[in-house]
Amino acid sequence: MTVKRIAIIAGEPSGDVLAAGVIRELKLLYPDAVFEGIGGKHMQAEGFVSLYDMDSLSVMGLVEVLKHLPTLLSIRKSIKQHFVNNPPDVFVGVDAPDFNLSIETYLKKQGIKTVHYVSPTVWAWREKRIYKIINACDLVLGIFPFEKAIYDKYKHCYQYVGHTMADAIDISPDFNSFREMFSLKMEQKCLALLPGSRAKEVASLLPVFLQTATLLIKKLGLDKSEHLKVIIPAANKARASQIHSIIEASDTPFDLQVTEKSAREVMLASDAVLLASGTASLEAMLCKKPMVVTYKMSTLTYKIMKRLYKPNYFALPNILADKLLVPELLQEDVNPELMCKQLALYLNDEYKLTQLPKLIDEFNNIHSRLRLGADKKSAEAIQRLLENTAK
Known part of the structure; x- marks a missing residue:
């Protein structure tokens, strides 16, 4: 042969x-x-x-x-x-x-x-x-x-x-093992920030994501930085360098970690995810994590896409479910106030007990089909x- x-x-x-x-x-x-x-x-x-x-x-x-x-x-x-x-x-x-x-x-x-x-x-x-x-x-x-x-x-x-991601990720993951990977304390809330893998995405989204996390500290009444840990996975060394530069120019009053561990490991350790639209939203769904999906593009690209795009949703979990499972924010709606409002809900203990199980059931159904x-x-x-x- x-x-x-x-x-x-x-x-x-x-x-x-x-x-x-x-x-x-x-x-x-x-x-x-x-x-x-x-x-x-x-x-x-x-x-x-x-x-x-x-x-x-x-x-x-x-x-x-x-x-x-x-x-x-x-x-x-x-x-x-x-x-x-x-x-x-x-x-x-x-x-x-x-x-x-x-x-x-x-x-x-x-x-x-x-x-x-x-x-x-x-x-x-x-x-x-x-x-x-x-x-x-x-x-x-x-x-x-x-x-x-x-x-x-x-x-x-x-x-x-x-x-392939649906095959690789357990239907019911062991979240505690991933929290231990990042040394998360029992009482600590964890937010994963995924501003994208491209330089332009990171430059556009990370500053506003960091502002959102800062607002979240105030919204949740957390006066100590150790009560909220924010983890940002870097897609590669170039993105890691870019992320560190943006952080240095920002006010970040919370426990912040940039890691070259995989986005999946970070999401599995987190309580909620704020991310750029794309495959990452599918991965967050398979990890059974509540999320806010965002995207910003050039004004001209947005105008063209607005005329041509047919589906009612742009976030993959919503497209697959054919209904709004997770919030999706575009263009000027990608602002700290709107994102903080939804993330504060996700990090509320009552939400975890009453609403999160229903969302996970929806995610499990899609996971099985994929x-x-x-x-x-x-x-x-x-x-x-x-x-x-x-x-």
């Missing part, structure tokens, strides 16, 4: 985690396989060779992308040529549709089998992108159950695989495509 060459491109940390799981399972099917493309630390830990720094692709927003367009176009041109010169048996684009779909389309025309893992949000806006997806890839691997309907509508090959063994299902689907066998 010839050695399989499997190309993968992940554009951001969440995709890095998804792809790493698939690589792990594919290695069981093809022990001698070679994996290369663009990926982060989790993929590289599985023996993946990254040809470029993944952070160079981590750009978000319609307007923001324009600033980085020359670099993105240069990388895309180079990576296309590399895979034409060194054809893989299959190319897997993980999320990052604006970058990956173009590469998939190009490679598919060269006779290379292509997969897109994580459906573009055609269910949310710009549905006609489905035609571009059909032209780009032989198979779409989807992480949410509501996506299948739109692919059935257009008769394109799609498999719902669930979400927990399908995503890594293995994805690898097996890729194997079927490689071996041209029927499902």
Whole structure:
């Protein structure tokens, strides 16, 4: 049997985690396989060779992308040529549709089998992108159950695989062990702040998150800093340096810790989470934590999205439940007063006894629907495509 060459491109940390799981399972099917493309630390830990720094692709927003367009176009041109010169048996684009779909389309025309893992949000806006997806890839691997309907509508090959985070996180986690990890005292309340993994997100959200925590001390009547501990997970060393710089310029009258431990560990130790919208909100839900989901974007990007975006919600827990489970704040609503009001409710002992169990029941229901063994299902689907066998 010839050695399989499997190309993968992940554009951001969440995709890095998804792809790493698939690589792990594919290695069981093809022990001698070679994996290369663009990926982060989790993929590289599985023996993946990254040809470029993944952070160079981590750009978000319609307007923001324009600033980085020359670099993105240069990388895309180079990576296309590399895979034409060194054809893989299959190319897997993980999320990052604006970058990956173009590469998939190009490679598919060269006779290379292509997969897109994580459906573009055609269910949310710009549905006609489905035609571009059909032209780009032989198979779409989807992480949410509501996506299948739109692919059935257009008769394109799609498999719902669930979400790898739902597999990795226990339905009923042992919260105490994570509190011990951060030396949290029994009486201490803990707030997790997750302002995002990108520099722009952190610069935009962290100052107002810190102001919110300061207000929270007063709102809860906590006159001693040890009564509230705030923990901020840094996605990498660059974000850690940026976070420390912002903290130094802020007044933070509470016990504050910046850690390079995972966001998941921080959330599992916390009583509540204040975060930037995205995959982190899904992870907080799987960790069974009450949260406030926020996002700020450029004014022009917001105006464009407001016209095009179809769902009633933008936070993933709300989209999956098809109802408002957790508060979501956009643009000018991302202010300390509104966020503090909701977080104070979450940290109230009465809320924990009366309302939190109901929210956890909702989260458990969604968790169960997402927990399908995503890594293995994805690898097996890729194997079927490689071996041209029927499902």
